[in-house]
Amino acid sequence: MATIEPQPRPITSPEQHTAVVRERVAMTGLTDFFGRAFGAVMAAAQAQHASPVGPPFAMYHGMPTDTVDVEAGFPITPSFTGTSDVAASKLPESEAFEAIHRGPYDTLEKTYALIVERMSAEGKTPSDTMWEFYLSDPVREPDPATWQTRVVWPVAQDTMGRQAPAS
Numbered sequence: 001m002a003t004i005e006p007q008p009r010p011i012t013s014p015e016q017h018t019a020v021v022r023e024r025v026a027m028t029g030l031t032d033f034f035g036r037a038f039g040a041v042m043a044a045a046q047a048q049h050a051s052p053v054g055p056p057f058a059m060y061h062g063m064p065t066d067t068v069d070v071e072a073g074f075p076i077t078p079s080f081t082g083t084s085d086v087a088a089s090k091l092p093e094s095e096a097f098e099a100i101h102r103g104p105y106d107t108l109e110k111t112y113a114l115i116v117e118r119m120s121a122e123g124k125t126p127s128d129t130m131w132e133f134y135l136s137d138p139v140r141e142p143d144p145a146t147w148q149t150r151v152v153w154p155v156a157q158d159t160m161g162r163q164a165p166a167s
Helices: 027-047 105-121
Strands: 009-013 016-026 057-061 067-075 087-091 094-102 129-134 148-154
Touching: 009 148, 016 027, 016 057, 027 067, 067 087, 094 105, 105 148
Parallel strands: none
Antiparallel strands: 009 094, 016 067, 016 087, 057 067, 057 129, 094 148, 129 148
């Protein structure tokens, strides 16, 4: 069966209120961190009668190396107030490129490479922040080949808030 490559496309990503746990995590510890973070966010949201309004996500601050500065949680109703363990945050409104990745998480770098290629072709520079929405639940869909992840990578802005030219 042929693999369908994602087709990155430009979008305007709207601002979204979120509830998150943010930490610097070893790349090898991401799965455990996500489980902990998603559980903590759901418990805090339920305690406040707030509701997730979208799928779980992770926002990466900076390019991942052996470790990554990451926040994980859910888009949430604006009424959520941060707690000692869970922060109220936002995904920023931004010009971005997105693609739907199909397959296991360890092949996401291929989708990121396609997004960078498309950005470059359009004279854009990727920002150092990007996020992923996890559209599939690995518990309900145990076959990684069926997993879908929406990758959103904003375009870099210069110091005046304008889109930075590609270098």
